[in-house]
Amino acid sequence: AQSVTQPDIHITVSEGASLELRCNYSYGATPYLFWYVQSPGQGLQLLLKYFSGDTLVQGIKGFEAEFKRSQSSFNLRKPSVHWSDAAEYFCAVAPYQAGTALIFGKGTTLSVSS
Amino acid sequence: DAGVIQSPRHEVTEMGQEVTLRCKPISGHDYLFWYRQTMMRGLELLIYFNNNVPIDDSGMPEDRFSAKMPNASFSTLKIQPSEPRDSAVYFCASSPDSSGSYEQYFGPGTRLTVT
Numbered sequence: 280a281q282s283v284t285q286p287d288i289h290i291t292v293s294e295g296a297s298l299e300l301r302c303n304y305s306y307g308a309t310p311y312l313f314w315y316v317q318s319p320g321q322g323l324q325l326l327l328k329y330f331s332g333d334t335l336v337q338g339i340k341g342f343e344a345e346f347k348r349s350q351s352s353f354n355l356r357k358p359s360v361h362w363s364d365a366a367e368y369f370c371a372v373a374p375y376q377a378g379t380a381l382i383f384g385k386g387t388t389l390s391v392s393s
Numbered sequence: 394d395a396g397v398i399q400s401p402r403h404e405v406t407e408m409g410q411e412v413t414l415r416c417k418p419i420s421g422h423d424y425l426f427w428y429r430q431t432m433m434r435g436l437e438l439l440i441y442f443n444n445n446v447p448i449d450d451s452g453m454p455e456d457r458f459s460a461k462m463p464n465a466s467f468s469t470l471k472i473q474p475s476e477p478r479d480s481a482v483y484f485c486a487s488s489p490d491s492s493g494s495y496e497q498y499f500g501p502g503t504r505l506t507v508t
Binding site for chain 2 (some may be wrong): 313315320321322323324325328334369380381382383384386
């Protein structure tokens with residue numbers, strides 16, 4: 280069965296430091312991959328997505344993610360974290376084509392220290 | 394566009410009562426999804442619709458849960474009777490059909506507390 284693993288439940292990063300959030304998926308073929316962010320009390324917002332092509336994708340708010348087929352990973356990165364980036368981040372997989380269900384990881388909570 | 398609209402935002406009810414959650418998807422979106430979020434299980438898909446037709450309801454926990462989409466602009470998720478273990482945040486999301494974006498747009502969620 281398809282699954283998404285986010286190994287880090289909680290990460291704390293100093294403001295201005297770099298960030299990397301890990302995501303691994305289990306699926307035979309290359310699925311569609313997504314990163315969402317959820318601020319407290321809010322719904323989920325799409326940060327970026329990967330379908331094919333260039334394995335480094337750029338998203339909103341200065342985030343980027345790199346797809347590595349050999350590692351079945353899709354890690355999220357940001358070179359310099361801002362206090363407003365504190366939120367919960369979800370990696371998701373769409374194992375099928377457009378419009379069908381997403382499988383979400385359990386999420387990683389990011390705290391930003393000053 | 395107002396985005397996906399959910400109501401109510403918060404619901405507190407007693408065990409055994411019927412609960413109805415409502416969702417208005419983004420106009421023109423052909424897919425609608427209902428998710429449940431809990432600390433223990435994370436985000437789980439309950440059911441999704443395509444053009445108002447239920448496609449996959451395998452995530453619906455049990456017969457106490459039902460969902461309808463009578464038209465393209467409205468969907469409900471009903472729990473009858475409700476139980477304390479149903480306490481969670483319920484999200485509705487919508488998605489355009491084959492537009493190439495594959496993006497699901499989430500509503501703000503309904504926080505349900507069953508006492």
